[in-house]
Amino acid sequence: MESGSTARLLGALLIAGLGCGAAGAQDAPAPAPAAVVAPVPALTPEQAAFRDALLAETAGFDAAERTAIEGFYAERAYAPFWAETANLDGLLAALETAEGQALPYQRYEATGVRALFQPGATAAPAARELAATRAYLRYAGDVNSGALRPSRIDPEIAIAPTRLAPALLLGKLDGASVAEVLAGLAPRAPDYAALIAEKARLEAASAAGTWGPTVPTGPTLHEGETGPRIAELRARLARMGYETAMTETPGDFFDAGLVEEVKAFQRDHGLNADGAVGQHTLAEINASPRDRLEQVVVNLERARWLNRDFGPRYILVNIPDYRATVYQGGGPVWTSKVVVGEAKKTRTTEFSEVMSYIVVNPSWNVPSSIAKRDYLPKLRHNPSALSHTNMQLLTPAGTVIDPRLVDWNALGDSFPFRIRQSPSDGNALGKVKFMFPNDHAIYLHDTPHRELFARDARAFSNGCIRVQDPDGLARLLLAGQVDDPAAAFDGWVAAKAEKTVTLRNPIPVNIVYRTVFLDDAGVIRYRDDVYGRDAEVFSALEAAGVSLPLAEG
Template sequence: MIQALARRLSVVALASFLFSATPLVAQSGGGALQQAIAGEVARDAALREFYASRNYAPIWVSGSGADKRRTKALFDALGKAGDHALPAASYRVDDLTRAVRAASGVSERAKVEVALSRAFSDYAQDVQSGVLIPSRVTSEIDRAAPRRGQAATLAAFVKSSPSGFLRALPPQTDQYEHLIKEKERLEKVIGAGGWGAKVSGGTLKPGMSSAQIPVLRARLARLGYGRASNSAAYDADLQQEVAKFQRDHGLSPDAVVGPGTMSELNKTAAERLSQVVVAMERERWMNFPLGRRHVWVNIPDFHVKLIENGRVTFETRSVVGQNRRTHRTPEFSDVMEFMVINPTWNVPYSIATKEYLPMLKKDPNAVSHLQLLDKNGNRVSRASVDFASYSSSNFPYRLKEPPNDGNALGLVKFMFPNTHNIYLHDTPSKSLFARGQRTFSHGCVRLADPFDFAYALLKGQSSNPKATFQKRLSTGRESVVMLEDPPRVHLVYRTAIGQPRGAAHYRPDIYGRDAAIFSALTKAGVSLRAVGG
């Protein structure tokens, strides 16, 4: 911490020096400097494009007031890079400091000019669009972070207020602000030694008496739930605090401290901070307008929300993909174009061959609710097929389930056509929504209240959304309803959810994606900080 503080003070001192001193650049002719800059960027296409557009005039080292303000603003921002959980060391601030102070000739000044532009570009990209390329971490994240071209970013910077431009680069969302505050809070917790002793032993339930209950009370109190005491009784007050903790962490609020609750209780501040750091990176990946009307599907939260003009107008529980390589729900964004009432389920080929074909080999009359079709869509008699002669590589038939109350898709599905073949839908398996961790699907997202979701989507195009929907439903026939105000759909994965007040809420890393992202961030130079005092 002391080293980090010293480094920041050094950066502030340097910025002050650059802003007040008369640069050596002013002593030499501009033409020679421009020629030297041209040589420095000759093999860098992006910087060459930017500097060529301004006849290789400098933006950092000319000695002008504008250049001084830009340089000071850049060093101020680089000195605070750690506040955004960025790889501060990668910007080589110490090397830049020495280079700026040592520059005396035209060649050295040209090198400093280009080095500052590169540091600016790296920082601007990292803080605006993220340190990592999402798909390089895992193919399950199909998201292109909004990366502005290097030349375009520099050109915009030159035309703007330097400090204002740099302040506007990070996501300007409430969530990002909440996460920064949570990051600062956790850094102080780590600096103070953490949350104390962990809870151990077996399950703790209301009405019990145990030596671990004072430990539970103390840990909850440090986490912000209730007060510590030496009472070994699991009383009503403690029950209330445990249930609140469970709700804030996506657990069933039964007040029973079993393995799941105990695991979440015993997470260290450093583990929580790593979740926050990952959430900040994910927020940067989505540093673009989400849409006036959008659907927010937070996979590990097991909830779906409809958000209109910044306000949640509908929310329901969800079931997401199983934690298997082929079943995990991917992350991506698209546009919901229509809903299908009384849908037909066209069984995906992978499910047909991997799950149903082995059943049909044993019993041709298995899964009798599904129809067998040839490649032209004609129905085929099962008696005419030797299922044993086929495998997952040569099965020539399709399976489908016509509309019915027991259809795997339920009675409505919500479509945002995409390469992943993922959509939201109803389900006949309603009992699964009572579970805490709801990872049961093949990847699509099942909704607990699909009819109400349909009514919410239709409210802008029908004076009586419920009647409109029910009329189509009552026919029993498949029916497509186009959405006149199609919302954006964002399938996201947030295990740290910042709150306007108090600590963030957390969710388990059900697919291990956060761990993979944090590992990649660590390799890129991001580190956790502890703040004392």
């Protein structure tokens, strides 16, 4: 009783302003009113039953998916979402586009979802809703970032697609059109829509057999020659869409018009546009619509893996195109031929990182794998071999030693040394290397072997990327950092001393593998699958449920 009386007395004193601190209380602002918490309305029996059924159905789900689904319906007071016609229609319409985008249609169980919502269907509301919600989540995730996990296909595809969490995907439906949400999740880059259109074109050509018979193999065909193979070449190119204005010359004569058709085909497929039809060009011409269709399907998946904003300024290296390009302000500002990793032993990895510095007049620290593979046999044959290339042999601690004092034949397959090549005109890295630290020991660099840039196919390096125009890239990267980028860079090179330059504006580098792409002029281009990765990805897509027409007409 006394404690209750004391509490009431203290309350009265506080109300009267006579409690602790009362002397200054008259100048203090009045306390804010307590927040009013609206009572949570009780669930109706139907809502409670829906909730209980939903909890039971999701018991075995992945934790993130289960939490997201339960939260989505809890916020809606367990009211059905897909029972609203517009929502269901938007979902089903999007699912019907899956095959056109080379996505695994059966994975989304569109037929089953549609049946669950038909008049007379006896499925419980929670079961119907859950089936539609899971279809939405699967399709939304796949169309946004791909149906496959790239690193599971090949560890050299070190791409990490940005995968949206189930809660975020469901949150996008709040007050929005389902159709608009799903359309917005697909890649918006122009090449995605172009690849979808190309897929439809190739499917039609495959079904109808409109490309006709292939051109027989034989000697290289040149301008001015005559023969039945030339007539077949002209006919096949025309059926593929390469047709110039009609000429008065016979169809079996290799005239100037046919030369231009061949050159156009060669440019579209990354071949030397010389107008002659040799073995490589003929193989590309004789590729079937089905072959090309598989390429397009694979590159649609790649586009989904890279469905993100690359930013206002970035470097793109496309391995099969043997080309690097800097994009700035929405367009290309620099481009160069490149040499990439050799196809059998030292393939270049696909990944993204940020270039943060360059090294002018770099030393080359020979990777241990290259030292063991390439230099150990040379040193066994001639212990003075390194002296001809301005190289030094070092201990692991960095002490220079004379290779003539080493018993190379006693080492077996081990190589307990380091090899370093000092800056020089013959240095393997040339005058500059461009560094974006990564786990793959890959970077861009100059090269003294300029002759390789004249080749159509340029997969010759040990994995790093050799650049034909390193000077142009260096000057571009230094713009805004020094008053005269060209003079500064040329001066550093002329000094012959190794110099590291930190970039004031680091730039993202994206090393990709696109064998079908929309070029900067808006033209679909095809490239050879130099590393065989198309076949790997297509096999994985088939295993995931992506299907193509079974046969050609």
